[in-house]
Amino acid sequence: MKCISVYTNNFEQFSDIYEQVLGAPPQENEDIVVEGITVSGSGDVPEQYIERMRQKPEVVVMREKSRNIMILQHGDVFEICIPAEEEAAV
DSSP states (O other): OEEEEEOOSOHHHHHHHHHHHHHSOOOBTOEEEETTEEEEEEEEOOHHHHHHHHTOTTOEEEEEGGGTEEEEEETTEEEEEEOGGGGGGO
């Protein structure tokens, strides 16, 4: 899964830029700034990472069913995890 990190703890700010980030995601190891928020291409993460994070009580897990996107929120970061086969469709 491809992972994009969005460095904010504000859900409203995150949701305001979510579609914009998906429309023009950063490359792996690239940082961009969208409306004052740093967004980073974090590369690929294994499925086990998401399962481990789901077990932690401090992690909020959201899912966009229509595109099979997982969003993990913990601390000051949202992680958007996109399945590899979905990347071209986003």
